[in-house]
Amino acid sequence: MSKSQRKLFSVMTILLSLLLLAGCATAQKVAETGAVRLEYAKGFKIENVAGGCQEVTDGEGRTLLLVPRGQQAPSAYKNLPTIYTPVKRVVAVSTTEAAFLRPLGELGSIIGVTVDKKHWYINPVKEGMASGKIQMVGGGAGMGPLAYGKIVALKPDLVFMSTGTSGDVQTLKKLEELKIPVAVDNSWLESDPLGRLEWIKFIAAFYGKGQQADQFFAQAVQKVSAIKEKVAGDKDKPKVLWGMIYQGKAYVPGGDSYAAKMIALAGGDYLFKNLKGTGSVPITLEEYYAKGKEANVYISDTMPDYGVTSIADISKQSPVLAGFPTLRQGKVWCYQPWYFQSLDKTAEVIGDLAEIFHPHLFPGRQLKEFMKLPQS
Structure with a gap:
């Protein structure tokens, strides 16, 4: 390569580098504005706007402007309630x-x-x-x-x-x-x-x-995906009853609820999966018994803090429960006292359920968010 060719090559290399840097800067600028991508949640929104600020829509549909401390709110957003971050x-x-x-x-x-x-x-x-x-x-x-x-x-x-x-x-x-x-x-x-x-x-x-x-x-999504993949190979899906009896009525998660979806992710067959609803659904004791007697696993929607420390405590809730094979066989679990302070440990919760449903796939693993209830 001649001296002139080398010089031309150097100039072209520099120009190409500048173009790549400009492209990266442009890409970065685009990434800094626009909606924050959400994969599963539907109840809130986050929009990156000018000056490193964010427009947030909360669970009541209220719009808030988040402004980094030391900065002023952009003029186009001054009518929004402003919160200076980090709080x-x-x-x-x-x-x-x-x-x-x-x-x-x-x-x-x-x-x-x-x-x-x-x-x-x-x-x-x-x-x-x-x-x-x-x-x-x-x-x-x-x-x-x-x-x-x-x-x-x-x-x-x-x-x-x-x-x-x-x-x-x-x-x-x-x-x-x-x-x-x-x-x-x-x-x-x-x-x-x-x-x-x-x-x-x-x-x-x-x-x-x-x-x-x-x-x-x-990372949590990866952990849940790994659990789902592991239990998928086990064709033996236990029939799962998840619920509780309160003041003479039975309450179970609806088939579209987060609890029903956790059961599915952990490789269980939820007995009320066809029941419409996303929250806790009241049903008759007769309906509860008709399905519940088929269960291989019973997840009691209770915890020790509320007086349930044994299977005997659950049996006292209603005479109908005495006929459940899961109670006689000791296959009953409930929440640990800290269960409702563990939303950040969702992958761990699903991992516990997978262990309960498929113990042979998780030898040596200890339950963390659920506990097995003794007979008395």
Whole structure:
């Protein structure tokens, strides 16, 4: 190659590099704007907008603008409620938010809760309450109203709450009237277990930790996929009854519920899979018995904290249960006390179910979110 050719080649190489860099910059710019991709969740939206800000639609359809601290809200969005991120002081009305904050490393931001210290199983929260760093702001064992005066005095950057009753909606309105920033986490409404877990992206947005949430969620999806693939090879699917009896009625998850989908992912055959509904559905005791007597596995929708510590306790709920083979054979499981503080451990929950349904596929694995009940 001649000297002139080498020079021309060098110039072309530099130009090509500049073009590639420009392309990367353009691609990065495109990635920084537009909707954040959600795979399973349907109850919220996140849109990346100008200046590194985000437009978030919460579980009540309210639109919030998240602005990095030290920046001004873009003029086109100034009419939206603004929350400066990362938030540093939050009130978590539900235990769900604490479960999401655990893998994000942000439990230290919690300054207010509504669950008594004795009912917490997330140690940093329990320790924070013991030291006084975290205050009770209403609720408690009686699930009473929020103590609005306490919340105002704490001056939180944000209150996380869920809505499901008319009382919750009134609470939301009251917080808005008091000019307290609030975001509605309605992950509980999702009918897919991974849809519920994907709400970690919603929580993470208020901390500027979207990338960390994406990575955590992707890893959880991989774990669940691996479990699903492992149990798929076992053609022996146990028939599963999941439910409880309360005040003379039986309640089971609907066939489109997150619980029914977890059973399927873990390789079980849910006996009420054809029952319409995404939540807990009331049925007659006769219907419960007719299906329940076919079960190989019984998942009792209860936990020790609510007085169920043995199969004998379940038998007391109704005489009809005494006829279930699962009770006689000791094939009954219930939730661990911390089950409802483990939404971030959805993959672990599904792994437990897979172990219960197919123990020979998971030798040596110990249950973490469920417990097998003794006879008495």
